[in-house]
Amino acid sequence: MKTKYREFKISEITPEMEGKEVKIAGWVHSVRRVGKIAFLVLRDYTGLIQVTFRVPKDASDEEKERMKELVKKVTQIPLESVVAVKGVVRRDPRAPRGVEIAGKEIEILNEAKSPLPLDVSGKVDAHIDTRLSNRPIDLRRPESQAVLRLVSIATKAIRSYLYTLDFTEVFTPKIIASGTEGGAQMVPVFYFGKNAFLAQSPQLYKELLTSSLEYVFEIAPAWRHEESDTPYHLAEFISVDIEMAFADYEDVMKVLENVVKNVRDAFVREGSKWLEVLNYQPPEVNLPIPRISYKEAWEILKAEGIEIEPGEDFGTPELRKLSEVLEKEGKTSGGFYFIVEWPADARPFYTKRGRKEEIGGKEIYLSESFDLNWKHLEISSGSTRIHKRAELEEEMKARGLNPQSFEWYLKWFDYGMPPHAGWGMGLQRLMVPLTGIPNVRLAASFPRDMKRLVP
Incomplete structure (x- = not known):
């Protein structure tokens, strides 16, 4: 169901949609930067997807500068912030389910406070009392x-x-x-x-x-x-x-x-x-x-x-x-x-x-x-x-x-x-x-x- 904030749920994004522009929304599950590229993993209730923000080589100076600022902005977003992303679907066998999104725009709908009371990724285990209190x-x-x-x-x-x-x-x-x-x-x-x-x-x-x-x-x-x-x-x-x-x-x-x-x-x-x-x-x-x-x-x-x-x-x-x-x-x-x-x-x-x-x-x-x-x-x-x-x-x-x-x-x-x-x-x-x-x-x-x- 399409809404104001998203056109697709994450599980609906498939490799067969390559080249299609989409809008999705969810929580920032993880984010990292490698050089001029920001890798953001977005999560909704249906699953995870990687959104890649990079500075294009063959774009105008104005677009390069915009994407450079966007990469910087993405890497500074706190985990568990709620965001909406626009981008183009890309087939990539290295990505989960063989698909990712080349990010073009991001809107922070609600920025999360840091640090989080517990690790949502589950990499750091938490006692059940801590979990239930949060x-x-x-x-x-x-x-x-x-x-x-x-x-x-x-x-x-x-x-x-x-x-x-x-x-x-x-x-x-x-x-x-x-x-x-x-x-x-x-x-x-x-x-x-x-x-x-x-x-x-x-x-x-x-x-x-x-x-x-x-x-x-x-x-x-x-x-x-x-x-x-x-x-x-x-x-x-x-x-x-x-x-x-x-x-x-x-x-x-x-x-x-x-x-x-x-x-x-x-x-x-x-x-x-x-x-x-x-x-x-x-x-x-x-x-x-x-x-x-x-x-x-x-x-x-x-x-x-x-x-x-x-x-x-x-x-x-x-x-x-x-x-x-x-x-x-x-x-x-x-x-x-x-x-x-x-x-x-x-x-x-x-x-x-x-x-x-x-x-x-x-x-x-x-x-x-x-x-x-x-x-x-x-x-x-x-x-x-x-x-x-x-x-x-x-x-x-x-x-x-x-x-x-x-x-x-x-x-x-x-x-x-x-x-x-x-x-x-x-x-x-x-x-x-x-x-x-x-x-x-x-x-x-x-x-x-x-x-x-x-x-």
Whole structure:
């Protein structure tokens, strides 16, 4: 698309355009002078191109003097300044992509301050805290851009797949009166003289929507006030959620594994150039993703000498060991695996209880629930939901929750709530296995964690 400032994006300049006068714009990525020649590398979001400014031998004295001044001007432009360049396309096999531009004019649209807070070229590495504190500059690095472009491809792939299943995209309230699982980990806000919270999840609202729209999904921010300063936690993250009427946990697990495979395949199909920038190939995802029960996982860990009270959740050390064993036995798909049938008391109140099972000599109620993990990292969690009010109230009381605090939600179960199931997935966590990033913050444009509120 042509605009006032440029006629072409850098990637659109090809050797076949030799001799054509063009206008491009972008950021000064590097500049150097060799004798009477200035070499400027210009960058826009599509790539890099070299622009050469030289004093012509066969021009008029006036033109030679103009170009001499232009060469001097170019070499004095600070890095990361925004410029517009006019010039003629030249085929040159020595240049990147075999093409460069013979510069004729340059306009400085915005001169950058020097020195830069970090090296955009990536030649000088920077600590992640430095990068995130200077995020607008960090995002000019090709690797940083590549991750966010893959995040965009991921959301497109998720939407496209869910639309084929006749899901409706919805947008639920993010300022709420009560928590999905009580008050723990809630972020309070002051709302017109009332106490309110930022939503941990669209859970309760998406359940209510199954009584009308039946199949719903949402891709939106969610908030958790967790005292967790790890590479895998964000205080504000993007949650991908679905809920399906007339379905159980096994039905929605199939949707989830197909979502993961569709995102992975979209990266290979549409995001190959960004994967090349990251020098990463996402793991192959073959369906079905293997399932292992909580009981089987508990027994594997016990055999490995790890003692866990039957019915308790697994922590990161336990999941690391479990994934090592499963991968060694070929029971993962590219590192992905499901743990199913978790103890009911370890899951949220809305999770449907299942049968009793003896684990480690202890009788435990299981639930129709699952986690999707990649190695030691939990990517998603889901379950069949309770769709009868009396059962919900019993589960709330068992967890010390007051049903009256949830009356706005419970009362609609008196008017025909269908059986339903769903899951929630952390989008930035999914990017860890699919882009190779070591920290979920790199998959957020401006991450929020327990320490970071700006930029």
